[in-house]
Amino acid sequence: MKKSNYYDYIAQIYDQTRWLRKSVAEEVADFILELTCATPETSFLEPGVGTGLNVIPLVKRGYPVTGIDVSQEMLDQFRQKLNVTPVNLNLIHGDASQLAFPDNSFDVVLTVHMIHTVSDWRVFLDNIDRVLKSKGFYLNCQWITPPARREFEGYFRDIGIRFDL
Numbered sequence: 001m002k003k004s005n006y007y008d009y010i011a012q013i014y015d016q017t018r019w020l021r022k023s024v025a026e027e028v029a030d031f032i033l034e035l036t037c038a039t040p041e042t043s044f045l046e047p048g049v050g051t052g053l054n055v056i057p058l059v060k061r062g063y064p065v066t067g068i069d070v071s072q073e074m075l076d077q078f079r080q081k082l083n084v085t086p087v088n089l090n091l092i093h094g095d096a097s098q099l100a101f102p103d104n105s106f107d108v109v110l111t112v113h114m115i116h117t118v119s120d121w122r123v124f125l126d127n128i129d130r131v132l133k134s135k136g137f138y139l140n141c142q143w144i145t146p147p148a149r150r151e152f153e154g155y156f157r158d159i160g161i162r163f164d165l
């Protein structure tokens, strides 16, 4: 298979570079479900889903999960962790910069260590806002240092959205 980006090359060792052990991932999933007051119908989108470290616990618990990734190799690693692709999981190979979903599609959008990879993060966040349902949650996990951090917080302030650390 043609390797076209950095993550295609490192996909096989990617999980070894992360701190997120299975037990911690389960605890993170518990936290997300409690924070978002999830019901069995709560739908999740993770752009830049990678090998599925963050969402596999949600998939296994039956929540509808959509993951997008530009790296086919990362998605292959994700699929290899599951015996079969469950019906509640939709994996899309593509660029998440433009989210090709109708408005108000998801209850929760999650980005973890990926926002620095999109060409224009403001346009990306606008798109996340568009595909989120009106009472939806956007959860981002990323190490952002000043001055980028101030700009990032300013984006949420400007559109009147509560920004919690």
Ligand SMILES: C[S@@+](CC[C@H](N)C(=O)[O-])C[C@H]1O[C@@H](n2cnc3c(N)ncnc32)[C@H](O)[C@@H]1O
Residues within 6 Å of the ligand: 007, 018, 047, 048, 049, 050, 051, 052, 053, 054, 068, 069, 070, 071, 074, 094, 095, 096, 097, 111, 112, 113, 114, 117, 118
């Ligand atoms: C640092 S990894 C994070 C993976 C996963 N979110 C995690 O926390 O383990 C960044 C991921 O984003 C993907 N990615 C980067 N830019 C992307 C884009 N424009 N559209 C979709 N996926 C992208 C990469 O292929 C990679 O899988």
